[in-house]
Amino acid sequence: MSAARNLNALYLAALSRAERLICGLAFVVMAGALALDVGARLWGRVVHALEQSGVLSPTIADAVSAGGGVLGAPQIAVLGMIALASFGAGLAAQQGAELRARFLEGLVPKRFSGAADRLGDAIAAATLGVIGALCAAMAWQSFQLGDVSAVLGWPIWPAQGLIACAFLLNASRYAVFAWTPALRPALDAVPETQAQEQAP
DSSP states (O other): OOHHHHHHHHHHHHHHHHHHHHHHHHHHHHHHHHHHHHHHHHHHHHHHHHHHTTSSOHHHHHHHOOTTOOTTHHHHHHHHHHHHHHHHHHHHHHTTOOOOOGGGGGGSOGGGHHHHHHHHHHHHHHHHHHHHHHHHHHHHHHHHHTOBOTTTOOBSHHHHHHHHHHHHHHHHHHHHHHHOGGGSOOOOOSOHHHHHHHOO
16 A cells, blocks of 8 residues: 555544544534423423412522523524534545435446546535635635624634535545545445335
């Protein structure tokens, strides 16, 4: 194995580890924010029911109720979901499970499939790179303008920058696949229709 291939393999392994960590943290943030918000709403209903039944006085009920949920929790959950989806796409690509137009696979003769795969990876790298650059430009503009979230009051450029990073890192992954095809994971071999038929 050449030094360049070893370096590319190390890069892909490190990238996958980082994406797994980010996806894990994003899932914890998303699930935690939603659980906190739903729990607060349920607690508010319990307190309201106790107040209606006369068990709690209105003063105590107002003091311990959180009937409206936790302010900003849904927005924080959405941020977690965005990060999870953005970096999860890279993990799917690393497993050979990314979305692709399967109906086009039979159009290229088998002897040209390797070249077609490399070309597809190069096009994916360029496309994701352009989208990532546009996202980075948007994040930079938001930073300069001082844009903030309406509910949370937080600057929005870090979330936009996170999306830009996800696109750019995935672009680099596809660039490695195009440069070193041996490092590209095998695409999942079971067609969708067969997989659905085999599902219980």
